[in-house]
Amino acid sequence: MDRPGALSGRSRAQQELIGAVRGFASTRLSGPAVCVGLSGGADSLALTAAAVRAGLQVTALVVDHRLQAGSADVAERAAATARELGAQAQLLPVDVTGGGGPEAAARTARRAALRAAAGNRPVLLGHTLDDQAETVLLGLGRGSGARSLAAMAAWTPPWGRPLLRVRRAQTRQACIDWGLTWWDDPHNDDPRFTRVRLRHEALPLLDDILGGAAEALARTADQIRADADALDAMSAELAETATVPDGLAVVPLAAAPAALRTRVLRRWLVAAGAPAPASRVIGAVDALVTDWRGQGPVAVGGDTDDRLAVVREAAGILVLRRLAR
Incomplete structure (x- = not known):
C-alpha cells in the first residue's frame, strides 16, 4: 500500500503524523494495543497508518451508519485498507435513532458501538487542529460557556486524539505520500451543516484577516480547558459543602x-x-x-x-x- 521508498524516506507529513502518535502513546497510553475509529476519510486513514508505523497494535473499528446508499461498500473498503496497512479491522453496522438531529444521533450510535467493540482498549480518533478550531467557533456561536470553548481534550479515556496539533492538509498529504485513497463524505461539503460553512467560509476568511486563526483558536481552547478544569475542581468542593x-x-x-x-x-x-x-x-x-x-x-x-x-x-x-x- 505504501509507494516505493515511502518507508525508507518518509515525507515531512508522514513524519509529523508518526511523531504525533508516538508522542501521544508515550505520555498517555499504558500499552501498545489500541483501536482507531476509522471512517475511511483522510484524517482517520492517516491516523491508522501512522499508528501502525508508530509500533502500536492497531484494530481499526469501522462504523457503518447505514444512512447513505453504498455505505457498506465504503466501510468494507476502509476495513480492507486497514488490513493492508497491517492493522486488524472490524466492521460495526449501527442503527441511528434518537433525537437531537441526525448528526447528534449518529455520533451517539457511533460512540456506543466504538466503546462496546474496544473493550478496555483506548480508541484513537482522527480529529485535527482544524476540527478543534471549528469546535471553538461552534461554542462561541452557541454562547454555551467556557467548557464548550475548551473544545476537545487530547485524552478523555477511552477517547484519544493524537492529531489535535496536526492540520487537516497534513493528513491528506500523508495519505498521498503513503499512496492511500480516502473517501470524502458528501456531508462534509453540504452547506446545510453549520460546521461545513465554518470550515469552507468562516475559517478561511478569519485566516485571511488575522493569519493563523485556526492555530490561535486551538491555543485558546487549551488555555480555557486548563481554566475550566480548575474551576470544575473548585466547584466540586463547593457542591460538597452546599449539598444537604x-x-x-x-x-x-x-x-x-x-x-x-x-x-x-x-x-x-x-x-x-x-x-x-x-x-x-x-x-x-x-x-x-x-x-x-x-x-x-x-x-x-x-x-x-x-x-x-x-x-x-x-x-x-x-x-x-x-x-x-
Missing part, C-alpha cells in the same frame, strides 16, 4: 463566585434529569440564590411525563419538585 439531604443550601452558594455557583447548579440539574439546561434556565435558578424576591418555581425540563422545577424553600434550601401535568 433534600437539595442545595443557599448560604454557601450565595457566598461563592458566580463561576463556581453556576457550575454547581448545572451539575445538580443534569444529575436530576434536566437535559442540558440552557443559560437562561441556569440564570433563573441562580436568581433564587442571589436575587431572592419570593419568586415561584423555575421550570428546568425533564421528561414529558415528569417535568422538573426548582423551588426555594423557607429554610433556605433549593429543592427539585415534580410539576403537575
Whole structure:
C-alpha cells in the first residue's frame, strides 16, 4: 500500500503524523494495543497508518451508519485498507435513532458501538487542529460557556486524539505520500451543516484577516480547558459543602463566585434529569440564590411525563419538585 521508498524516506507529513502518535502513546497510553475509529476519510486513514508505523497494535473499528446508499461498500473498503496497512479491522453496522438531529444521533450510535467493540482498549480518533478550531467557533456561536470553548481534550479515556496539533492538509498529504485513497463524505461539503460553512467560509476568511486563526483558536481552547478544569475542581468542593439531604443550601452558594455557583447548579440539574439546561434556565435558578424576591418555581425540563422545577424553600434550601401535568 505504501509507494516505493515511502518507508525508507518518509515525507515531512508522514513524519509529523508518526511523531504525533508516538508522542501521544508515550505520555498517555499504558500499552501498545489500541483501536482507531476509522471512517475511511483522510484524517482517520492517516491516523491508522501512522499508528501502525508508530509500533502500536492497531484494530481499526469501522462504523457503518447505514444512512447513505453504498455505505457498506465504503466501510468494507476502509476495513480492507486497514488490513493492508497491517492493522486488524472490524466492521460495526449501527442503527441511528434518537433525537437531537441526525448528526447528534449518529455520533451517539457511533460512540456506543466504538466503546462496546474496544473493550478496555483506548480508541484513537482522527480529529485535527482544524476540527478543534471549528469546535471553538461552534461554542462561541452557541454562547454555551467556557467548557464548550475548551473544545476537545487530547485524552478523555477511552477517547484519544493524537492529531489535535496536526492540520487537516497534513493528513491528506500523508495519505498521498503513503499512496492511500480516502473517501470524502458528501456531508462534509453540504452547506446545510453549520460546521461545513465554518470550515469552507468562516475559517478561511478569519485566516485571511488575522493569519493563523485556526492555530490561535486551538491555543485558546487549551488555555480555557486548563481554566475550566480548575474551576470544575473548585466547584466540586463547593457542591460538597452546599449539598444537604433534600437539595442545595443557599448560604454557601450565595457566598461563592458566580463561576463556581453556576457550575454547581448545572451539575445538580443534569444529575436530576434536566437535559442540558440552557443559560437562561441556569440564570433563573441562580436568581433564587442571589436575587431572592419570593419568586415561584423555575421550570428546568425533564421528561414529558415528569417535568422538573426548582423551588426555594423557607429554610433556605433549593429543592427539585415534580410539576403537575
